[in-house]
Amino acid sequence: MGRRALAGLLLVGLAAAARADVPVESLGRVETLPLPPGPHWAWVGDPVFRHATLVDLSDGRTLGIVNAGFGMPTVLTPAARPEFYVVETHYSRGSRGERSDVLTIYGGRSLAAEAEVVLPPKRAHAANTAGMLALSDDDRFVAVFNLTPATSLSIVDVEARRFSAEIETPGCSLAYAAGPRRFVSLCMNGALMLVEVDDEGREARKTRSEPFFDPQLDPVTEKAARWEDRWLFASFESWIHPVDLSGAAPRFEERWSLVNDAERVDDWRIGGMQHLAVHEPTGRLYALMHRGGPDTHKQGGTEVWIYDLASRERLQRIELHGLGFSYLGVPLRAEGFTGWLIDKLADWTLGMAPDIAVDAIAVTQDAAPRLVTVGAVSGAVASYDALTGEFLGRAYVGNATNVTLSTPFARTGGWR
């Protein structure tokens, strides 16, 4: 065979290989989430679509959703087990009929509803999302805040997957984890109620502290952040009230201000739906700030200010980028100059009106942490380098509105 003929045969062979059919694939495959989980995962909740979306901020990919029923979708993540917990309210006919409140246990890999615990149908609903439910530090019990308007906590044993007890908290609301078997609630007089539960999740001890702030003069918001054994509460007037809960009784540390005198005169203050976040490995506090007068405590922010918690010194101010535009989950994006212009419009319009602002922030807990921002006016999630403040881009997760935000491994770094 001549050299020419050989080359011809080779070409035919290559062409045949190039035309090989796509292999037949199997039907019915469903993805599972990876273990270990990613360090930059975040849950973003949409009360309009009634679900929360899990997004990986490392690449902007949507990983999956959990349904949440009526209300603000909030997801709890234990460190001990690969699971997620969602408290849901449903009616038998959608928006009417028989009410059922449940805590649903989702598989951490399957993201499928594996079990549910029926709750008394009295959980509180509010536009506020902070402190509405809490997971004890030993990952055993979840406390759900009830309001009828009598106040109480429903305690769920998430290890045994059963309802434990209802504990009355007269005059006190919400729940924050404070120890292996302890929750704290905020009271109308500016005090704390400490609720300890026994091995069965029943009330073991209930104590009230002295008031540590004046709810008439300058109330603290519900949107506190955990820093090891402390909870940091921010007041309407931007004072941080650290509460050390390492001992049997809370220790109220001296308050400190997020703003200096000039900034106070200039009307800088904290605001938004979730306005504090802590990066525990570096001891940094992130606060969502805006300019506005009294009664703007729920107005979203245009900047994030970063503090060193040990020295209480401010390290940096980050001017936030716009949230990005979307319509019912569809991103409004374009290539080239138009895309650039849309991006810039998002930046320019941030803070232009009280409702066009960043409503919630969160920070991941890894060594290269991300600062995450969302707002109700957009279905996009923006992320920044939490150490330098550099803007890293936006992920469009398909939501109509992003109202709740949490980084699932805020204190644990992933499932053990």
Added chain:
Amino acid sequence: MARMDRWMTGFARSLARRTSRRSVLAGIGTALVGGAAVPLLPVARGRAEPAPGDRVTPSGEPDPTTPAGDPQDCGYWRYCAVDGFLSSCCGGSHNACPPGTQMSPITWLGTCRNPADGKEYVISYNDCCGKDVCGSCICRRHEGDKPVYYTPKSNDIDWCMGTREIIYNSTVAVVVGVAREKG
């Protein structure tokens, strides 16, 4: 371009400070629950009388000849502490819920100044319940609002308690009396 960015941002923010929020298209979903502030009682009843002592009745509009204002406008005087969707944009009116909804019997009261006569009025903000969120005329004014643990003054709370369903649709603002002093 960076300079233009700064200029535009500065312009936008200064405009924002001068722009009333009612002129702004707000995000749906922010305020799934309705509300308003400055109450008289830990749990005020919508049709109940105001607290004894510093308040007097009678209820109703201040004066039939007074211009009523625009009840579909968030700036309308009696909405001073609302956080929610205005019933008047949702098939109801400023003091009646949309058809087919139920008015929450449990609510809280606010105190708003009527610029037409300069008087402070006690306003009962009742949520309209049992149908999904209206979505029209979001109105977020938080005068006197307090956090959830200060329950009777928190406009974040879904007050659809005591109705068949806790599903929130919109909010009304009913005059229930004249306040002698700002509550």
